Amino acid sequence: MATLPGIASCYQPQQPSVKAGAAVTYSELQPAMNLRSHIYCYWELRTRQVLTDSFYYRVVADGCIDIFFDISNEEAPYIMGLSSRYTSFETGNEFHYIGIRFLPVALPFICGLDAALVTDRCELLSDVLPGIAKELKPLLAGKKNIRTYKVVLDQYWSTLIENCPSTIDMRLMDALKKIIDTNGNVQLGKDLYCGLSDRQLRRLFHQYIGESPKLFSKIIRFQNLLRAKPSVASLKRHKLFFDAGYYDQAHFIKEFKLFYGDTPTIALDK
Structure with missing residues (x-):
């Protein structure tokens, strides 16, 4: 099993709360206990009703790498690397995003990713980690909310980490x-x-x-x-x-x- 000394006990990356009343909600859910040295949280950003105007979501710098996807539009997963400054996304007037926020070091350690390749970039996961994208695609289909995704994602990342031969300096x-x-x-x-x-x-x-x-x-x-x-x-x-x-x-x-x-x-x- 790939062992990674955890920093979760001393680092809890923060993102701003969403200020859009009940129309847009943001929530976080912790992964299974055995994943908490690698994954900080699963997160969900969604509209509860169709908005009058396009919504802009701000992501502040937190040192993490995220994988996310929009299930309402059945889009392919994306990967967003460390941001050296804040980023603002125009998400439209109806959306349902699910994401995985990895603690610093974790995803490059698990997958052999060169983190610098995605710094300040948001790319299709299939262009960066094609094997992971292919394996995740059937797991992401047909789920309804963050809790149903948590079940399959916990199992997927647990298996991947269990079979990962990586070591770290x-x-x-x-x-x-x-x-x-x-x-x-x-x-x-x-x-x-x-x-x-x-x-x-x-x-x-x-x-x-x-x-x-x-x-x-x-x-x-x-x-x-x-x-x-x-x-x-x-x-x-x-x-x-x-x-x-x-x-x-x-x-x-x-x-x-x-x-x-x-x-x-x-x-x-x-």
Whole structure:
């Protein structure tokens, strides 16, 4: 069995809640216990009624890779790599998406994927992982909701992981955990020393995560603040951006807007 040291206990990637009343809903469901070191969640985004206008769904940077598909239109599965900034999708006025959010490292580890090939890209799964796409196609047909998909997806990924011969360089996992444990506030040359040169570490990060240790650390820092859900008032009053590792307010606002798409004042006031 392919063993991957879990980071699920110390990293819970956040996405914004959907603000569209009862017309559009977003929900997450945990996978089976044996998958939680690889898969963060299954997610569902759907309309409950036909919308008057096209809906735009925002995905913020979280360091993860997702596989997703629209069951209402019977579209083929897609894969979305790590995003170095926020992404906005126009989804139309009626849709029903089901997705699998893999924790950092997990999908490249399971499937031998070079994560850098899908960074900042959304591609047909058949163009990136044709074997996985072919195996998933019959499993995805005819299901109605996230719970029915969970049953078949739990079984599929459990079998795949059980039969996967992969191993991983534990020095990469040590560096990854240091970044997460420090909420992204690391000195890349000093704090991440783990027996690898800077060049070797960058190569492994690009291969398994899709970006550099520096960019991934920024995403973790942003995600930590997002997960804390500070109020706009407390953020201004206590200058929490200093505690989060930003060197001034302008730096904090610029980086937050890059990863979220709105300023902290707008995003955290929702």
